[in-house]
Amino acid sequence: MKDYKQVGDYIEGFAKVRFFDGKYGFVHIHGKLLEGRYDEVVPFEDGVAYVKYAGGRWMPINKEGSIVTPDYNYKIETSLKEREENKKRLKSIIDDKIDGLDNYIDNMFDHLEDVKRKNKK
Numbered sequence: 001m002k003d004y005k006q007v008g009d010y011i012e013g014f015a016k017v018r019f020f021d022g023k024y025g026f027v028h029i030h031g032k033l034l035e036g037r038y039d040e041v042v043p044f045e046d047g048v049a050y051v052k053y054a055g056g057r058w059m060p061i062n063k064e065g066s067i068v069t070p071d072y073n074y075k076i077e078t079s080l081k082e083r084e085e086n087k088k089r090l091k092s093i094i095d096d097k098i099d100g101l102d103n104y105i106d107n108m109f110d111h112l113e114d115v116k117r118k119n120k121k
Contacts (some may be wrong), residue, residue, distance in 0.1 A: 012044040
C-alpha cells in the first residue's frame with residue numbers, strides 16, 4: 001500500500017490503484033503493475049478494462065495494458081444492439097400495460113357515467 005494512495009478490490013486478478021499524484025492504474029494480484037497512468041479507470045470485466053486518458057478519451061485495454069483490438073469493438077456493438085432490442089421489448093411491455101390501464105380507466109368513467117344517468121331518473 002505504500003506505493004499507492006488507495007487500492008481497490010481485486011477483480012479478475014487486478015485491483016484499481018490510485019497513485020499519490022491522483023492518477024489511476026492497475027496492479028496484478030501478484031504485485032506486477034500494468035504500464036500506464038490514467039485520469040480514471042473502470043475495473044476489468046470479461047478481460048477488458050476502460051481507462052480515461054488526459055483529454056477525456058476513454059479506451060478499452062486488455063490485461064497486458066494494450067488497447068483492445070477492433071474485435072472487442074464488435075462485441076461492444078453487439079451488446080449495444082442487444083441493449084436497444086431489450087429497451088424496445090421493455091417499452092412494448094410498458095406500452096401494453098399503459099394501454100390496459102387506459103382501457104380500465106375509460107371503463108371506470110363509462111361505468112360512473114352510467115351510474116349518474118341511472119341516479120338522475
